[in-house]
Amino acid sequence: MSEGYMEKALLKLAKQLNAYDEASLMDLWSKYEAEVANFQPTRKWEEATIVFGMIxxxxLKNQLFNYNWAESCGPESMSPRPDFVPVKGEDELFTVGGGKKDSGGKSAGKRNRSGDKRSKVLRLKPREDS
Structure with missing residues (x-):
């Protein structure tokens, strides 16, 4: 498969996925999270993992969009902070108005709308053996 064809196919998938609203996709989040958590060496598990990753x-795209949009509107629009916490060493990229940190560098007492502790953004890197 040529890179051009693969890129076109991925962009087509991205356009289709971007047409759905996050709320509709998040309705499927629990289903696919459970399927991914129950590892089975099957094609079905692999596809569920890809669906979960796309959701x-x-x-993430919406969080980054909202964060960058608010940042472009000025510091007064930056509250509340995004629903994610950057990985260690990247927190200064997302610190807004001197956000308070606990001694471990994490935002103190921040919770998302569902009341759970905030998620953590993971930096994805290519495998060194590829």
């Missing part, structure tokens, strides 16, 4: 990607 997560839309959520």
């Amino acid at each position: 997560q990607a839309v959520k």
Whole structure:
């Protein structure tokens, strides 16, 4: 498969996925999270993992969009902070108005709308053996 064809196919998938609203996709989050958590060496598990990753990607895209949009509107629009916490060493990229940190560097007492502790953004790196 040529890179051009693969890129076109991925962009087509991205456009289709971007047409759905996050709320509709998040209705499926629990289903696919459970399937991914129950590892089975099957094609069905692999596909469920990809679906779960695509749902997560839309959520991340929306968080980044909202964060960057608010940042472009000025510091007064930055409250409340985004629903994610950057990985260690990247927190200064997302610190807004001197956000308070606990001694471990994490945001103190921040919770998302569902009341759970905030998620953590993971930096994805290519495998060194590839």
